[in-house]
Amino acid sequence: MxxxxxxxxxxxxxxxxxxxxxxxxRRIAIPTESQIPERQPxxxxxxxxxxxxxxxxMDHEVRxxxxxxxxxxxxxxxxxxxxxxxxxMLSYGHGDVVTSFPEEWDEGLxxxxxxxxGERVYGRGVVxxxxxxxxxxxxxKAVLDERGxxxxxxxxxxxxxxEEQGSHGLEPFIQSHTDLLATDIFLGIDGPRHSLxxxxxxxxxxxxxxFDLIVDLKRxxxxxxxxxxxxxxxxxxxxxxxxxxxxxxxxxxxIDDWLPKSVPNSVRAAARDLVVDKMDNIPEPEDPEWxxxxxxxxxxxxxxxxxxxxxxxxxxxxxxxxxxPSYARARLQVRHVADxxxxxxxxxxxxxxxxxxxxxxxxxxxxxxxxxxxxxxxDNPWVRHIVKSLERTHGGRINICPGxxxxxxxxxxxxHLDCVxxxxxxxxxxxxxxxxNEHGLKPLFREGIANLAGIYWDAGExxxxxxx
Amino acid sequence: MASREGxxxxxxxxxxxxxxxxxxxxxxxxxxxSQLLDHQPxxxxxxxxxxxxFCESMDHSYEIFxxxxxxxxxxxxxxxxxxxxxxxLLTYGHGDVVTAFPEEWSEGLxxxxxxxxGDRVYGRGTVxxxxxxxxxxxxIAKVxxxxxxxLxxxxxxxxxxxEEQGSIGLKEFxxxxxxxxxxxxxxxxxxxxxxxxxxxxxxxNRGAVVFDLVVDLNRxxxxxxxxxxxxxxxxxxxxxxxxxxxxxxxxxxxVQDWRPKNIKDSVRKATQDLEVEPVKNLPPLDPEWGEPGxxxxxxxxxxxxxxxxxxxxxxxxxxxxxxPSYAKARCQVRHTVDVEQDVVxxxxxxxxxxxxxxGTVEVSTDVGRIGHKAARTDPDNAWxxxxxxxxxxxxxxxxxxxxxxxxxxxxxxxxxxxxxxAIMxxxxxxxxxxxxxDEHGLLSLFREGLQAMTGVYWDLGEPGTPPAKGLK
Numbered sequence: 001m002x003x004x005x006x007x008x009x010x011x012x013x014x015x016x017x018x019x020x021x022x023x024x025x026r027r028i029a030i031p032t033e034s035q036i037p038e039r040q041p042x043x044x045x046x047x048x049x050x051x052x053x054x055x056x057x058m059d060h061e062v063r064x065x066x067x068x069x070x071x072x073x074x075x076x077x078x079x080x081x082x083x084x085x086x087x088x089m090l091s092y093g094h095g096d097v098v099t100s101f102p103e104e105w106d107e108g109l110x111x112x113x114x115x116x117x118g119e120r121v122y123g124r125g126v127v128x129x130x131x132x133x134x135x136x137x138x139x140x141k142a143v144l145d146e147r148g149x150x151x152x153x154x155x156x157x158x159x160x161x162x163e164e165q166g167s168h169g170l171e172p173f174i175q176s177h178t179d180l181l182a183t184d185i186f187l188g189i190d191g192p193r194h195s196l197x198x199x200x201x202x203x204x205x206x207x208x209x210x211f212d213l214i215v216d217l218k219r220x221x222x223x224x225x226x227x228x229x230x231x232x233x234x235x236x237x238x239x240x241x242x243x244x245x246x247x248x249x250x251x252x253x254x255i256d257d258w259l260p261k262s263v264p265n266s267v268r269a270a271a272r273d274l275v276v277d278k279m280d281n282i283p284e285p286e287d288p289e290w291x292x293x294x295x296x297x298x299x300x301x302x303x304x305x306x307x308x309x310x311x312x313x314x315x316x317x318x319x320x321x322x323x324x325p326s327y328a329r330a331r332l333q334v335r336h337v338a339d340x341x342x343x344x345x346x347x348x349x350x351x352x353x354x355x356x357x358x359x360x361x362x363x364x365x366x367x368x369x370x371x372x373x374x375x376x377x378x379d380n381p382w383v384r385h386i387v388k389s390l391e392r393t394h395g396g397r398i399n400i401c402p403g404x405x406x407x408x409x410x411x412x413x414x415x416h417l418d419c420v421x422x423x424x425x426x427x428x429x430x431x432x433x434x435x436x437n438e439h440g441l442k443p444l445f446r447e448g449i450a451n452l453a454g455i456y457w458d459a460g461e462x463x464x465x466x467x468x
Numbered sequence: 469m470a471s472r473e474g475x476x477x478x479x480x481x482x483x484x485x486x487x488x489x490x491x492x493x494x495x496x497x498x499x500x501x502s503q504l505l506d507h508q509p510x511x512x513x514x515x516x517x518x519x520x521x522f523c524e525s526m527d528h529s530y531e532i533f534x535x536x537x538x539x540x541x542x543x544x545x546x547x548x549x550x551x552x553x554x555x556x557l558l559t560y561g562h563g564d565v566v567t568a569f570p571e572e573w574s575e576g577l578x579x580x581x582x583x584x585x586g587d588r589v590y591g592r593g594t595v596x597x598x599x600x601x602x603x604x605x606x607x608i609a610k611v612x613x614x615x616x617x618x619l620x621x622x623x624x625x626x627x628x629x630x631e632e633q634g635s636i637g638l639k640e641f642x643x644x645x646x647x648x649x650x651x652x653x654x655x656x657x658x659x660x661x662x663x664x665x666x667x668x669x670x671x672x673n674r675g676a677v678v679f680d681l682v683v684d685l686n687r688x689x690x691x692x693x694x695x696x697x698x699x700x701x702x703x704x705x706x707x708x709x710x711x712x713x714x715x716x717x718x719x720x721x722x723v724q725d726w727r728p729k730n731i732k733d734s735v736r737k738a739t740q741d742l743e744v745e746p747v748k749n750l751p752p753l754d755p756e757w758g759e760p761g762x763x764x765x766x767x768x769x770x771x772x773x774x775x776x777x778x779x780x781x782x783x784x785x786x787x788x789x790x791x792p793s794y795a796k797a798r799c800q801v802r803h804t805v806d807v808e809q810d811v812v813x814x815x816x817x818x819x820x821x822x823x824x825x826x827g828t829v830e831v832s833t834d835v836g837r838i839g840h841k842a843a844r845t846d847p848d849n850a851w852x853x854x855x856x857x858x859x860x861x862x863x864x865x866x867x868x869x870x871x872x873x874x875x876x877x878x879x880x881x882x883x884x885x886x887x888x889x890a891i892m893x894x895x896x897x898x899x900x901x902x903x904x905x906d907e908h909g910l911l912s913l914f915r916e917g918l919q920a921m922t923g924v925y926w927d928l929g930e931p932g933t934p935p936a937k938g939l940k
Contacts, residue, residue, distance in 0.1 A: 206694065210787075219751045225800055226674065226875025230719065230758040230773025232751070236797070237711065237719055237776050243704075244712030249824055251698065251705055290701045297699050306698025309705050311787040312795070315778030320798040324775055330704070331787045333693055357717055404694075 002146045004457050008393060011142035011453035015446045020138055021121065025114040026050065027130045028123040034073050034096035034165050043073035043161040046095045051076050051159050058141055060155065068176070069169035073161030077180060080155045087466065088154035089459050090183035090413070091140075093133020093190065094163035097125040104436035111438070120439045127427035127440040132189045133159060135426055135445065139452035143460065152460020156183055160409075166370045167409045174416045184420065185382055185459070186413040189452070191404065191425035192433070195275045196444070199390045199451050200399040202423035203270075203383065204302075204375025205408055207368070208335040209345050210310075214362040215239045215328045222323030235328035236314035242358040243330060246307060246349075251290045253305055257348035260339030263303045266378040270400040271302040279429050302403035305336045331366065337403055338375040342368060374411035374421065375403055381465040382420040386455055390424075393454035394447075424452065472926045475614035476862065479607055479922040483915050488606060489589060493582040494518060495598045496591040502541050502564035502633050511541035511629040514563045519544050519605075519627050526609040527617070528625060536644070537637040541629030545648060548623045552939040556622035557928055558649060559608070560656035560882070561601025562631035565593040572905035579907075587910050594909040595896035600657035601627060603895055603914065607921035611929065620929015622939065624651055631878075639881040646885055652936050653851045654882045654890040657921075659873065660902070661894040661913075662765075663743045667859045667867035667920050670892040671738075671852065672844030674802040676876040677812040678777075680832040683707045687793035696791050703795040704781035706828055711797060713823040714774060714816075719758045725815035726772045728806035735871040738847040739769045742868050747898045768874030772803045798835065804872055805842045843880035844871055845889040850934035852889060855924055862923035863916065893921070 014020055030046045033039045044064070052062045055078035065075045073096055081088075100111035109115060111124035125131070136157070144151055158181065162168055174181060193200040215235040223232050247253055276298065291300045300306065314328030315321070334345050346365050353361050376383050378400055390398045404423070414421035426448035432438045458464060482488060498514045501507045515532050523530045523546035530546035541564055549556075568579035577583060579592035593599070605625065612619050626649065628638055642649060661668035683703040691700055715721055742765050758767045767773065781795035782788070801812050813831060820829050845852060847869050859867045873892075883890040895917035901907045927933070 208694070217751070223751075224875060225773070225775045225777065226676070226802055226873065227768055229768070229775040229800065229802055229874070230721075230771060231753070231764050231767045231874075233754050233757045234719065234775050236779050237715055237774075238717070240708040240711035240776065240779070240797075241715070241717040243708035245717075247705055247709070249706070249709040249713075251702065291698045300698045301695065304698060306693075307705075308693050308697045308702050308791055309708065309781060309795075310693070310789070310792070311782030311784040312704050312708070313778075313780050313784035314776060315798070317778040317780035317796070317798070320778040322777065322800065325777070328779065329784070331782070331784075333697065333789065335694060335697055 007146035186421035207373030219326035372411035558651035675842030707795040840876035
């Protein structure tokens with residue numbers, strides 16, 4: 001008889017047999033570096049030669065689309081509709097990798113020749129992201145086999161090939177294929193977990209906006225600091241004063257409209273309860289007094305707004321001369337959670353400056369995070385269903401991360417497909433995902449394939465939440 | 469019979485005959501650019517071929533000294549001692565000029581060729597400073613002529629050739645030649661005057677303290693702003709906060725010990741009495757900036773100023789998403805003698821400590837610059853009053869007496885070792901372009917300057933001067 005344990009066993013067996021890593025090695029060998037335009041044929045090859053046959057073997061209908069943006073990589077959609085009354089799960093991964101710079105890798109390692117050394121599996125894309133979406137595919141297969149050629153839910157996959165370039169074209173693509181992509185759940189399979197000890201579900205990510213602050217007193221020529229210092233306004237002082245009005249000396253944000261009005265208790269509790277492994281190469285905050293001290297470190301990143309002076313210049317720092325600066329410029333980055341609208345950040349800053357007497361400072365929004373802020377409520381029925389599934393597979397509590405520091409395209413899907421969007425990460429913080437020696441850990445892969453098999457199995461169970 | 473009027477008439481005629489501009493033309497033709505180290509021979513040539521013979525022609529003996537720093541320009545000292553019990557005046561000027569960059573000058577102008585166009589006299593050094601020490605020396609010569617080979621006081625002249633490089637070596641030279649330079653009054657000629665209506669005497673300069681404020685959180689590698697923003701301290705925010713604690717948002721200084729206490733009434737009054745003409749093309753003043761209640765000239769003359777000269781954190785040309793671990797600002801404090809120079813840095817450190825920046829913001833004075841000390845002679849000083857009266861007698865107006873220039877300069881290196889009042893007269897104007905292209909003097913101001921200085925030198929030879937210290 002088909003059982004949950006049976007599906008998990010099949011998934012683990014697939015990994016233990018070596019079949020999983022064997023397929024992965026083949027996929028790593030395709031250098032899908034999307035940041036290099038000449039590699040575009042490799043992006044197509046990856047989807048056509050590696051993804052398409054495997055999905056077709058699982059009775060998914062596969063279509064490969066050119067990117068709506070010229071010069072960007074293709075998008076694959078695989079779809080298996082068993083019954084339109086069943087819930088639908090859209091799993092996401094990306095086939096492209098960052099540029100590999102082979103000369104920076106340790107001796108004996110080559111980015112496109114996967115190598116196993118103890119628990120580590122080296123290769124470009126092993127964790128970001130080929131190894132991870134392959135876990136999802138293998139887990140789907142395990143459930144399909146266990147249920148005798150049935151999943152019990154509708155399965156869709158989207159594999160894009162431009163994530164490392166900022167997923168250009170993905171949003172318009174989603175908008176023009178909402179029916180094809182329609183789903184109850186978006187399940188991204190990507191990123192590192194906070195702890196080796198327990199699985200994790202990531203419920204959101206912050207958005208960000210960039211502002212240039214410009215003080216331009218429009219004085220031509222230099223004003224000698226001896227004759228004019230203390231007489232003529234100094235752009236450097238004014239800008240420092242203006243920036244200093246944004247936070248306390250210890251970095252607590254003073255612009256109320258930048259801060260979330262209320263963060264759901266469930267989100268706060270999840271951030272507080274997060275288990276984070278200590279890592280040798282990751283700094284511990286050495287100054288316990290930075291930012292809002294009523295918040296834990298995780299709450300600061302996951303539930304609150306942050307502001308950084310990314311850069312600041314006035315005068316000629318390389319060769320300071322004796323003149324009163326007429327011009328100063330700084331770039332701020334403001335990261336915000338879903339409780340704060342990005343569009344409100346700029347006007348709030350201008351209003352704050354006007355109220356503080358810095359109305360003369362020009363505020364220019366110079367850019368924003370490509371991906372919007374997004375967050376699911378930990379109390380959402382689908383979230384709870386998946387958390388429960390992971391807890392059951394793991395045999396204990398899991399990490400619920402309300403907002404990753406980094407960002408991803410999940411907000412596009414959540415916004416345009418009106419679905420619940422989550423990420424299941426299967427790597428760890430030391431994986432070196434964008435640098436040399438990228439690697440995954442065998443135990444995490446083995447866990448991950450079972451965790452995902454559990455999620456897919458449970459999606460096909462009668463107690464799964466219904467269609468939204 | 470010799471008279472004050474006679475002396476002034478002589479110098480006016482000398483000027484009107486074109487001989488002043490003739491001398492100036494020869495002097496300007498020597499490209500004494502001290503900032504170009506290979507121009508040292510020109511500095512020697514200027515002193516040997518022009519200043520020395522000029523001094524001899526008015527019966528001053530002179531000697532040219534190598535600079536104590538072998539890379540820097542020579543120093544000429546001339547003197548004419550008539551009576552050791554009479555007053556002694558030391559006249560100062562500098563023979564070097566800033567680099568000319570001829571291609572930046574307007575068409576038809578060449579830095580080394582004096583050209584008169586209307587009231588203007590173009591050429592590098594016409595006002596900074598060759599034209600100005602030529603005024604002094606010509607005036608001395610005319611007084612000697614008028615008095616029939618006698619001056620009536622002792623004259624000493626020092627012409628250095630390294631002012632535009634910061635007068636390196638001059639301090640050591642003075643300390644080594646205190647007897648040679650001993651005098652009752654130091655009188656330099658340099659800089660612009662504030663008003664066309666009044667002559668001007670500058671009695672001092674502000675001191676300058678330059679330092680870096682450094683926030684170094686000693687983190688290696690970048691911390692991604694997404695994961696660490698708001699968690700790890702941001703050097704850019706901390707430095708902005710620290711700087712913002714030094715002044716109010718409108719630039720009023722909040723470091724208590726930087727603020728002058730007990731400014732003398734004579735200093736305040738002289739500053740308030742300064743007549744300042746609006747300078748063309750100057751951006752509008754902001755009366756709200758700086759110390760409340762002070763007029764613009766008071767802010768620069770009697771008060772302390774704080775300027776952020778430069779500030780950098782992150783990579784301004786290409787900002788990246790990381791939390792800065794390092795930020796640095798180059799700052800400058802200028803202060804009068806009413807604030808001890810040695811107090812500036814300790815006061816700042818104490819202030820930052822009190823504001824909670826003690827552990828994170830470092831104050832570094834290792835910036836490769838020596839700051840000038842503040843110096844000031846009291847406007848009530850008897851010699852100052854005597855010279856003011858003389859100038860009033862010649863021009864009909866009491867001169868502007870500025871207790872300080874806002875800028876810094878080498879005044880204290882004369883004033884302190886020679887223990888004398890140190891006065892600067894100015895015969896240029898703010899629009900003279902002294903360090904840029906098209907430097908020029910005005911014929912009208914040169915002529916006025918010659919008359920006033922001839923009056924001053926004449927009056928120094930009269931009875932009724934303040935008492936002389938007497939030469940050894």
